[in-house]
Amino acid sequence: MNFASDNWAGATPEVMAALGRHNEGFAPGYGSDALTEKVRGMFCEVFERDVEVWFTPTGTASNALGLSAVSRPGGMVLCSAEAHIHNDEWGATEYASGGMKLMPMAHRDGLVLGDALEAMLARYPEGNRLGQLVALSLTNATELGTVYGPDALAALTAPARARGLAVHLDGARFANAVAASGATPAELTWRAGVDFMSFGGTKNGCWAAEAVVVFAPEKLHDVMARRQRAGHTFSKARFVAAQFEAYLSDGNWLAWAGHANAMAERLRAGLRQRETARLGWDNTANEVFAVISAEALDAVRAAGGTAHEWPSETVTPAAGEVLVRLVTSWATTPEDVDRFLKLV
Numbered sequence: 476m477n478f479a480s481d482n483w484a485g486a487t488p489e490v491m492a493a494l495g496r497h498n499e500g501f502a503p504g505y506g507s508d509a510l511t512e513k514v515r516g517m518f519c520e521v522f523e524r525d526v527e528v529w530f531t532p533t534g535t536a537s538n539a540l541g542l543s544a545v546s547r548p549g550g551m552v553l554c555s556a557e558a559h560i561h562n563d564e565w566g567a568t569e570y571a572s573g574g575m576k577l578m579p580m581a582h583r584d585g586l587v588l589g590d591a592l593e594a595m596l597a598r599y600p601e602g603n604r605l606g607q608l609v610a611l612s613l614t615n616a617t618e619l620g621t622v623y624g625p626d627a628l629a630a631l632t633a634p635a636r637a638r639g640l641a642v643h644l645d646g647a648r649f650a651n652a653v654a655a656s657g658a659t660p661a662e663l664t665w666r667a668g669v670d671f672m673s674f675g676g677t678k679n680g681c682w683a684a685e686a687v688v689v690f691a692p693e694k695l696h697d698v699m700a701r702r703q704r705a706g707h708t709f710s711k712a713r714f715v716a717a718q719f720e721a722y723l724s725d726g727n728w729l730a731w732a733g734h735a736n737a738m739a740e741r742l743r744a745g746l747r748q749r750e751t752a753r754l755g756w757d758n759t760a761n762e763v764f765a766v767i768s769a770e771a772l773d774a775v776r777a778a779g780g781t782a783h784e785w786p787s788e789t790v791t792p793a794a795g796e797v798l799v800r801l802v803t804s805w806a807t808t809p810e811d812v813d814r815f816l817k818l819v
């Protein structure tokens with residue numbers, strides 16, 4: 476009954492086996508090994524085109540490194556007011572980019588509103604003296620468990636691109652977005668106007684495998700130098716590559732994410748049927764937001780379960796109720812879900 480976060484789950488047996496397998500012998504350091512090149516080829520297959528792949532240790536590092544590589548003096552990055560880069564990364568992008576400013580925008584359940592984007596583009600026209608927009612950053616799956624399909628993404632990226640902004644995607648839970656939407660990785664990224672992304676592996680079954688995946692290398696500058704200066708260049712890159720090899724082989728990543736999403740859907744379905752609980756909002760990825768009684772949360776915790784209380788601007792629990800975030804993962808079992816549902 477561990478619903479605290481998907482990064483509380485361990486790494487999958489396939490990932491752990493790959494680490495053991497690739498521990499044999501010697502391999503060149505700093506990403507010049509054959510496995511790293513093989514994995515770059517696997518990313519190219521996944522995205523149906525040539526891509527650059529820069530391994531990083533964390534999602535925060537991917538976001539900050541990627542966005543710093545499109546920075547300009549006084550640059551501004553548009554993002555959702557719920558964006559992880561804005562709320563949860565201690566100014567990592569601002570720091571790595573030499574002080575770019577993040578500009579939060581209104582959203583519905585994590586999905587940026589087109590009107591809010593248009594308003595920002597109008598407020599900061601080209602050549603104005605107030606600041607220059609350099610990038611749009613979107614998250615998929617969003618921080619609130621909702622998912623953009625290809626059309627919704629393109630509707631936001633098109634006006635941004637028309638103004639010359641680079642488009643970044645925070646894909647800490649990209650696998651969950653792909654599995655939930657039924658769209659292909661290509662349709663959810665470069666075909667929908669994304670220039671570069673933070674590709675997450677850790678939350679979905681790796682133990683430290685993240686990457687900046689670049690579709691438009693001409694828009695990013697000095698990625699290698701920036702990664703090196705930030706201390707994010709792995710000397711034993713083969714172990715990150717090993718995780719991604721297991722992750723991307725045989726559709727594993729989508730199977731694991733599909734399982735996590737299915738467990739979340741089981742939670743949502745159970746919560747919809749209960750009179751003693753309700754969904755905060757509906758969504759389709761592996762994060763469920765539910766209003767339950769404080770008593771039920773105590774009972775879950777007393778039974779050894781975990782769930783974080785969550786702040787929200789749109790949902791106000793009544794007295795004696797709490798809003799909780801329930802995150803499922805590749806390791807969540809139907810029994811975990813059913814035990815939780817029984818307790819609420």
Ligand SMILES: Cc1ncc(COP(=O)(O)O)c(C=O)c1O
Pocket residue numbers: 532533534535536559560614617618645647648677
């Ligand atoms: C949407 C999103 N982006 C980025 C991150 C950052 O990942 P990390 O904790 O690996 O830095 C998280 C982590 O929770 C996240 O939820």
